[in-house]
Amino acid sequence: MRFLVRTLPLGAPFGNRASTASTGALSFVPPCRSTDAQYVEQLQDFMSQVKHLFVMTGAGLSTESGIPDYRSEKVGLYARTDRRPMEHMEFIRSAKSRQRYWARNFVGWPQFSSHQPNAAHRALQQWEERSKLHWLVTQNVDALHSKAGQKRLTELHGCTHRVICLSCGDISAREDLQRHFEALNPDWTAHAGAVAPDGDVFVEDEQVLHFKVPSCECCGGILKPDVTFFGDTVSKAKVQFVHERLAESDAVLVVGSSLQVYSGYRFVLAANDRKIPIALINIGPTRADHLAQIKVSGRCGEVLSLIQAS
Numbered sequence: 544m545r546f547l548v549r550t551l552p553l554g555a556p557f558g559n560r561a562s563t564a565s566t567g568a569l570s571f572v573p574p575c576r577s578t579d580a581q582y583v584e585q586l587q588d589f590m591s592q593v594k595h596l597f598v599m600t601g602a603g604l605s606t607e608s609g610i611p612d613y614r615s616e617k618v619g620l621y622a623r624t625d626r627r628p629m630e631h632m633e634f635i636r637s638a639k640s641r642q643r644y645w646a647r648n649f650v651g652w653p654q655f656s657s658h659q660p661n662a663a664h665r666a667l668q669q670w671e672e673r674s675k676l677h678w679l680v681t682q683n684v685d686a687l688h689s690k691a692g693q694k695r696l697t698e699l700h701g702c703t704h705r706v707i708c709l710s711c712g713d714i715s716a717r718e719d720l721q722r723h724f725e726a727l728n729p730d731w732t733a734h735a736g737a738v739a740p741d742g743d744v745f746v747e748d749e750q751v752l753h754f755k756v757p758s759c760e761c762c763g764g765i766l767k768p769d770v771t772f773f774g775d776t777v778s779k780a781k782v783q784f785v786h787e788r789l790a791e792s793d794a795v796l797v798v799g800s801s802l803q804v805y806s807g808y809r810f811v812l813a814a815n816d817r818k819i820p821i822a823l824i825n826i827g828p829t830r831a832d833h834l835a836q837i838k839v840s841g842r843c844g845e846v847l848s849l850i851q852a853s
């Protein structure tokens with residue numbers, strides 16, 4: 544397959560119609576101008592030639608559902624707060640850290656779990672229905688692709704809606720754990736502030752001290768959200784599985800990811816090695832801009848809604 548589109552220079556000018564993203568569910572979408580029509584046309588040409596599309600998505604997709612990302616300027620969690628996500632070894636080693644993590648997660652859960660898919664998730668689900676999309680890999684842990692009905696899906700870093708026992712490996716629903724938390728902590732209250740991309744919120748240490756955390760119902764082991772924390776690695780079997788789906792694809796589209804985390808970036812490098820053409824949709828620069836045939840800067844939902852995938 545051959546693509547007759549030119550690579551866009553970084554910082555290419557965009558259209559004059561400025562659009563704002565400052566209220567409601569769009570509070571966590573970085574400011575951006577409306578996407579220039581010519582770049583959307585180029586992406587449409589690209590898509591018209593694709594038969595088996597491999598898609599990788601990141602936090603930029605979910606900001607339009609009201610979930611902040613970590614790295615965006617001004618609106619990302621790193622820019623707004625000094626909070627940092629849980630490290631894997633800290634969770635494993637420290638009962639106090641686990642207690643704090645689960646107390647905060649318990650408070651944030653009702654709001655975090657209520658987020659709904661947006662136009663971008665729905666567009667990708669429709670591409671799957673029309674057999675355009677071969678496989679979707681997401682770096683997000685918010686379950687919004689599965690809520691949208693996506694089936695051909697790998698959650699690269701797991702999903703906060705599942706809980707795993709570190710001893711026996713039993714998987715259970717996070718929703719069930721919420722009921723266990725409530726039963727164990729009938730008089731415990733705390734208020735949720737801003738909720739992070741993994742459902743974390745800030746809770747005072749004094750309150751955390753009194754929060755009770757249940758053990759695995761099967762074996763008494765330690766419960767952990769079924770997500771890959773920072774400092775942990777994705778299993779070899781999962782990485783291999785994704786490489787196989789990539790090898791079956793004839794084009795790659797990355798949506799809403801700056802690709803700063805290697806566990807996702809490696810698949811774009813592999814696509815480049817295989818001479819599989821790459822397109823990107825993201826607000827702001829990505830680590831793979833120099834590898835892409837097409838780069839569209841704009842909101843994911845807005846751009847994907849404009850693309851015909853038949």
Ligand SMILES: [Zn+2]
Nearest residue numbers: 708711759762
């Ligand atoms: Zn267990």
